[in-house]
Amino acid sequence: MARQRKINRSVAGNGILFTIMIICGIFMSLPLVMIVNNSLKPLDEIFQYPPAIFVKNPTMNNFTDLFNVMSDSWVPFSRYIMNTIIITGLGTFGHVIVASLAAYVLSKHKFPGQKILFNMVILSMMFSWTVTQIPNYMIISWLHINNTYLALILPAWQYGMGLYLMKQFMEQLPMSLMESARLDGASEYRIFWSIVMPNVKPAWLTLAIFQFQQMWGNTGSMFLRDEQLKPLQFALQQIAAGGTARAGASAAVTFIIAAVPIIFFLTCQSNVLETMTTSGIKE
Amino acid sequence: MSRNKSDSDNRDMNNDNNKAGSAASLYSLAGYTIARKQRSLFYRIKKNKISYIMMSPYFILFFLFTVLPVVMSIGLSFTYFNMLEAPTFNGWANYTKLFLNDDIFIVSLKNTLIFAVVTGPISYLLCLLFAWIINEFRPKVRAFLTLIFYAPSICGNAYMVWSLILSSDRYGYLNGILMNLGFIDEQKLWMQDADYILPCLIVVQLWLSLGTGFLSFIAGLQTVDKTLYEAAAIDGVKNRWQELWFVTLPAMKPQLMFGAVMQITQSFAVADISIQLAGNPSVNYAGATVVTHLLDYGSTRFDMGYASAIATVLFLLMVGTNKLVQRLLRRVGE
Numbered sequence: 242m243a244r245q246r247k248i249n250r251s252v253a254g255n256g257i258l259f260t261i262m263i264i265c266g267i268f269m270s271l272p273l274v275m276i277v278n279n280s281l282k283p284l285d286e287i288f289q290y291p292p293a294i295f296v297k298n299p300t301m302n303n304f305t306d307l308f309n310v311m312s313d314s315w316v317p318f319s320r321y322i323m324n325t326i327i328i329t330g331l332g333t334f335g336h337v338i339v340a341s342l343a344a345y346v347l348s349k350h351k352f353p354g355q356k357i358l359f360n361m362v363i364l365s366m367m368f369s370w371t372v373t374q375i376p377n378y379m380i381i382s383w384l385h386i387n388n389t390y391l392a393l394i395l396p397a398w399q400y401g402m403g404l405y406l407m408k409q410f411m412e413q414l415p416m417s418l419m420e421s422a423r424l425d426g427a428s429e430y431r432i433f434w435s436i437v438m439p440n441v442k443p444a445w446l447t448l449a450i451f452q453f454q455q456m457w458g459n460t461g462s463m464f465l466r467d468e469q470l471k472p473l474q475f476a477l478q479q480i481a482a483g484g485t486a487r488a489g490a491s492a493a494v495t496f497i498i499a500a501v502p503i504i505f506f507l508t509c510q511s512n513v514l515e516t517m518t519t520s521g522i523k524e
Numbered sequence: 525m526s527r528n529k530s531d532s533d534n535r536d537m538n539n540d541n542n543k544a545g546s547a548a549s550l551y552s553l554a555g556y557t558i559a560r561k562q563r564s565l566f567y568r569i570k571k572n573k574i575s576y577i578m579m580s581p582y583f584i585l586f587f588l589f590t591v592l593p594v595v596m597s598i599g600l601s602f603t604y605f606n607m608l609e610a611p612t613f614n615g616w617a618n619y620t621k622l623f624l625n626d627d628i629f630i631v632s633l634k635n636t637l638i639f640a641v642v643t644g645p646i647s648y649l650l651c652l653l654f655a656w657i658i659n660e661f662r663p664k665v666r667a668f669l670t671l672i673f674y675a676p677s678i679c680g681n682a683y684m685v686w687s688l689i690l691s692s693d694r695y696g697y698l699n700g701i702l703m704n705l706g707f708i709d710e711q712k713l714w715m716q717d718a719d720y721i722l723p724c725l726i727v728v729q730l731w732l733s734l735g736t737g738f739l740s741f742i743a744g745l746q747t748v749d750k751t752l753y754e755a756a757a758i759d760g761v762k763n764r765w766q767e768l769w770f771v772t773l774p775a776m777k778p779q780l781m782f783g784a785v786m787q788i789t790q791s792f793a794v795a796d797i798s799i800q801l802a803g804n805p806s807v808n809y810a811g812a813t814v815v816t817h818l819l820d821y822g823s824t825r826f827d828m829g830y831a832s833a834i835a836t837v838l839f840l841l842m843v844g845t846n847k848l849v850q851r852l853l854r855r856v857g858e
Contacts, residue, residue: 250660250764258657262669265654268731270672272679291695292688343582352572353565358583365590366789367842368597369815369835371822375607376593376600384588399585405785406740409778413747429574443743451736454678499679503671506678511667513743 273499280304280496287488303493310480310490316468318476325457325473328390332397332456337445339398344407345433349419359408366401374463381464392464397456403448410444411437446509454502474498601832611829618833628805629834632812635722636792636838639813640845642726644791647733651783654734655741656768670742677735683800686728690714690801718810721802725811728797735790737783744779748772773856780856784849792842795819814838 274294279287281299311318346352347359377396386392414437422432438445460475477498481491569576601618605611622629658669676682689697692713699711714720748771756771773780795815798804802811804820814834822831 254764255660258660262657266669266672269675269734271685272681273672273675275685276679276681291691339581339585343579346575346579350572350575352575353568358579361591362586363785363846364839364843365586365594366785367792367846368594368839369793369818371815371818372597372600372828372832372835373590373593375828376596377589379596380588380592395585396589399582399589401586401590402736402786404582406782409740409782410743410747412778429578433578441747443746447739447743450739458680495681499681502678506674507667507671510670511663513746514663514666514670 276496276499279492282492284489287492303489306487307480307490307493307497310483310487311476314476316471316476320469321471321473321476324390324470328393328459328461328472329453329456331390332394333449333452335394336398336400336403336452337448340400340403340448341407341411341438341441341445342433344404344411345437347404348408348411349414349416349437362401362404366405378463387464388466388470390470393456393459393461397452400452400455403452406448406451407441407444410441414440443513446513450502450506450509453505457502457505597832598836600829601836603829604827605829605832606826607828608826614829618830619837621830622833622837628809628812629814629817631809632814632817635810635812636794636814638722639726639729639794640788640791643729643733643794644787646730647791648737648783648787650730650733651735651738651741651787652780655738655745656772658742659745666742670739673734674739676732682728682732682797686731686797686801687715690724692716715802716807718808721806721810725794725798725802728801729791729794732797733790736786740779740782740786741776744776745772748775777853777856780853781850784853785846788842788845788849792838792845814841 271294278294278296280303281296281301283298283300283302286293286297347355381387381392381396386395418436418440419432422436427436458474459472460478461470461472462475465471465475477494480487481494483491600611602613602615603611604614604617654673658666658673661669671678691697691699692711692715694700694703694711696711696714698714699708702708703711712720714724752771752775753767756767761767761770793815794813795818798806798811798813798816799819804812804816806812806816815838818831818834818838821827821834
């Protein structure tokens with residue numbers, strides 16, 4: 242299939258595109274290169290001025306430093322990891338399901354209020370979140386979910402971007418796909434789960450990447466007061482904020498903070514790219 | 525878009541109802557009352573109960589955590605609110621101050637518009653171009669290349685990289701390179717010189733631009749039906765550029781729309797890189813944008829009413845731009 246698709250291609254065109262890719266790729270990979278190198282630098286290289294990009298004498302000391310700091314934290318570190326799994330896991334999974342359900346209805350059903358609701362979602366993305374933070378805090382207090390996981394998870398389920406992304410992909414599915422299932426007597430939930438969702442796999446995997454990144458980066462310090470409830474991100478940033486004495490551990494923290502979403506990204510992205518090479522669902 | 529169908533289509537998606545609807549319009553006299561009943565709002569809502577149930581989890585949360593806060597913020601924009609005392613109503617005062625009595629807002633508005641006009645379209649095209657080039661590679665290489673190009677968005681240390689490059693002493697990479705090549709005699713203070721701040725920020729923003737839109741384009745390209753390309757080759761599409769314009773882009777129009785909205789929300793809301801690299805306030809307000817101005821009032825001066833007014837103006841600006849851009853995008857592939 243991949244061979245067949247390469248029609249209408251010239252050698253010169255390929256050459257130009259590859260050159261562009263290499264030059265830009267070097268520029269774009271700078272942050273990755275720096276994070277990896279910094280985490281391997283011994284202390285004297287971290288403080289070296291002017292700073293160098295590449296490490297000369299790589300060492301794992303920064304990571305052992307970090308694990309030492311972790312092991313005598315006040316709340317056991319496994320607790321932070323647990324919190325992160327709950328918050329990030331539920332925040333990501335729940336958002337993908339809830340937003341996809343609504344996106345399915347908005348793209349494939351016709352009912353009163355449909356257009357208004359959809360436009361509201363799009364417009365809401367254009368309002369600066371900085372000023373809605375205070376009303377948001379008030380609402381969370383009214384609901385009495387302050388200082389619980391829910392204060393982070395529930396607002397994350399309704400981000401407008403997720404719904405919009407899913408809706409745009411579902412719009413491309415042919416109606417006939419659903420109609421034949423409907424004639425067979427499948428319920429709407431069943432159509433959603435076993436016909437629509439598998440066919441928009443690249444969309445929800447991409448959405449999962451965005452949402453995971455968002456949830457993973459959340460320190461939760463606005464809503465969570467109990468140390469036992471705080472996520473890994475919070476603990477790691479506390480360590481990294483330790484100043485000069487923890488410069489090594491801080492470089493290791495930066496590495497871990499970036500590495501987790503990258504692993505998640507690679508897992509999802511390779512699936513995005515794999516699924517559709519064999520498909521032919523469109524009309 | 526499929527939502528712009530005629531009124532008759534706009535009734536219902538459920539089979540039985542559709543059939544009943546067309547039957548009613550055929551037997552116009554006898555079916556008149558039935559048709560009316562079907563068109564009545566209450567009937568249509570009841571008929572589509574399942575739709576409302578399925579989207580209720582999302583929209584209940586959406587009204588609670590997005591619509592309500594936005595409405596409250598717009599309400600606050602007509603008040604004086606210092607976050608300690610209860611807000612006091614002061615009418616249009618915030619808005620008149622904003623446009624008639626706040627020079628820095630006008631500067632920041634100008635900067636934001638320059639930012640949006642330059643970075644918006646270029647970023648958008650870059651996302652599209654790179655997503656499309658990457659799609660030419662074999663799937664295994666693709667995942668790796670996507671990571672490389674998405675790296676600035678995922679690593680979160682863009683400031684670190686760019687503060688090294690734009691460092692104002694001669695050890696800064698940009699200064700070093702330019703001095704070695706003999707373009708400049710002494711180091712430039714990139715982030716402290718009002719002439720350079722905005723151009724530098726624009727470059728950094730462009731470097732950061734392969735984010736949300738980029739990934740959604742890549743996913744969108746995966747869903748383009750491969751047989752369309754073969755058909756197009758038979759129809760006489762000669763090179764990859766024609767293929768892009770006549771086949772690929774029309775097939776991924778929904779993703780293009782999505783990318784445009786994300787691009788608008790991002791390029792009008794630029795603030796982080798300006799604050800991190802140039803500071804807030806920046807030298808002579810050369811790096812001030814509407815959102816840095818908003819943050820200045822919201823989180824430094826504790827004037828939430830005024831900050832809300834800024835947010836409302838920015839919101840209207842984005843809504844207008846969105847209308848314009850969506851109209852342009854409908855013409856893709858024609």
